[in-house]
Amino acid sequence: xxxxxxxxxxxxxxxxxxxxxxxxxxxxxxxxxxxxxxxxxxxxxxxxxxxxxxxxxxxxxxxxxxxxxxxxxxxxxxxxxxxxxxxxxxxxxxxxxxxxxxxxxxxxxxxxxxxxxxxxxxxxxxxxxxxxxxxxxxxxxxxxxxxxx
Numbered sequence: 001x002x003x004x005x006x007x008x009x010x011x012x013x014x015x016x017x018x019x020x021x022x023x024x025x026x027x028x029x030x031x032x033x034x035x036x037x038x039x040x041x042x043x044x045x046x047x048x049x050x051x052x053x054x055x056x057x058x059x060x061x062x063x064x065x066x067x068x069x070x071x072x073x074x075x076x077x078x079x080x081x082x083x084x085x086x087x088x089x090x091x092x093x094x095x096x097x098x099x100x101x102x103x104x105x106x107x108x109x110x111x112x113x114x115x116x117x118x119x120x121x122x123x124x125x126x127x128x129x130x131x132x133x134x135x136x137x138x139x140x141x142x143x144x145x146x147x148x149x
Contacts, residue, residue, distance in 0.1 A: 006080040013084025014091075021092065024055065059089055096122075 029037035029052075040052035063085040070078030099107045099115070100122050107115075 002076075006077075009077055009080035010084045010087070013081045014088050017085060017088035017092075021088075029055065056089065056093070059085060063089065 036051045036054055039050045063082045066075070066078040066082030066085065068078070069075035070082065094107075095118065097103045099110065100119060102108065
């Protein structure tokens with residue numbers, strides 16, 4: 001029965017991370033930590049690394065903290081929560097950094113309805129270069145209006 005709970009917690013955590021991505025993006029990245037996120041919208045630097053990448057480090061630390069809680073402090077839900085955060089982070093990296101922004105030249109030829117919708121939604125967000133007015137949404141499930149033909 002524990003395995004069923006772990007799977008449900010993992011899936012719940014993965015799903016909750018889509019909300020966290022939206023919330024963090026709208027109220028933190030485009031809010032009080034705009035100074036870290038700004039270089040993601042303004043490509044005025046020659047580095048592969050962006051200050052925006054510190055958000056990845058934050059979520060990685062939360063995931064690692066869950067693993068530590070599970071391993072050393074008997075927090076049994078720490079493993080599926082940590083794995084859910086980790087799995088969402090990998091998915092986010094593949095979709096956002098590799099597929100959309102082409103930080104690595106992979107998935108360039110993907111052209112199905114989902115790929116077009118994700119690209120369209122992200123392009124709309126990035127057309128606003130400032131802190132305000134950019135539509136914010138989760139990465140894996142943007143509003144359905146972007147999936148129209």
